[in-house]
Amino acid sequence: xxxxxxxxxxxxxxxxxxxxxxxxxxxxxxxxxxxxxxxxxxxxxxxxxxxxxxxxxxxxxxxxxxxxxxxxxxxxxxxxxxxxxxxxxxxxxxxxxxxxxxxxxxxxxxxxxxxxxxxxxxxxxxxxxxxxxxxxxxxxxxxxxxxxxxx
Numbered sequence: 001x002x003x004x005x006x007x008x009x010x011x012x013x014x015x016x017x018x019x020x021x022x023x024x025x026x027x028x029x030x031x032x033x034x035x036x037x038x039x040x041x042x043x044x045x046x047x048x049x050x051x052x053x054x055x056x057x058x059x060x061x062x063x064x065x066x067x068x069x070x071x072x073x074x075x076x077x078x079x080x081x082x083x084x085x086x087x088x089x090x091x092x093x094x095x096x097x098x099x100x101x102x103x104x105x106x107x108x109x110x111x112x113x114x115x116x117x118x119x120x121x122x123x124x125x126x127x128x129x130x131x132x133x134x135x136x137x138x139x140x141x142x143x144x145x146x147x148x149x150x151x
Contacts, residue, residue: 004084009033010043010077011131017053018069018132023062043081050080069132075124086116 013029026037026044033040044063047053052067078084089112091105 003088006043006081006084007074007078009035010047010081011074011128013040013044014052014065014077014128015131015135017063017065018128019135023056023060023064025062029063046082047077047080052077052080067128069129070127072128073124074126074128074131075120077128078120078123086119087112 013032016029016032017024026040029040029044030037044053044055048055052065052072053063054066055061055063089108091101091108093101094105096102096105
């Protein structure tokens with residue numbers, strides 16, 4: 001099963017936006033993710049509807065952040081990108097007739113629920129400001145790369 005990277009991708013883009021002093025076009029943001037600008041526009045439009053970003057048209061237009069970085073959490077963004085599956089693990093059969101497999105499925109379901117709740121709970125305690133601060137700290141530790149943060 002292919003991993004879902006929507007959360008990681010949008011957080012990557014949001015941090016670039018946070019460290020920019022101007023709006024950024026979908027084309028610019030797409031280069032950070034090595035994807036097509038349409039993918040960026042589709043994702044950003046969902047964030048715009050929730051009030052995390054805004055778009056301006058025309059010369060100098062693009063995407064701007066309008067969220068409070070101190071309060072928006074990774075959980076908020078996780079929800080905004082559609083709550084992608086946390087795990088790629090699953091059952092061999094969803095409704096088995098075998099009593100052994102029923103017991104296995106129930107045990108796995110409990111473990112999956114607990115692990116997912118723990119992870120999503122952790123996302124609720126990390127803000128975008130926390131990520132931005134960590135990125136800034138990493139830039140200070142590597143001053144030679146500070147100017148050109150390339151991909």
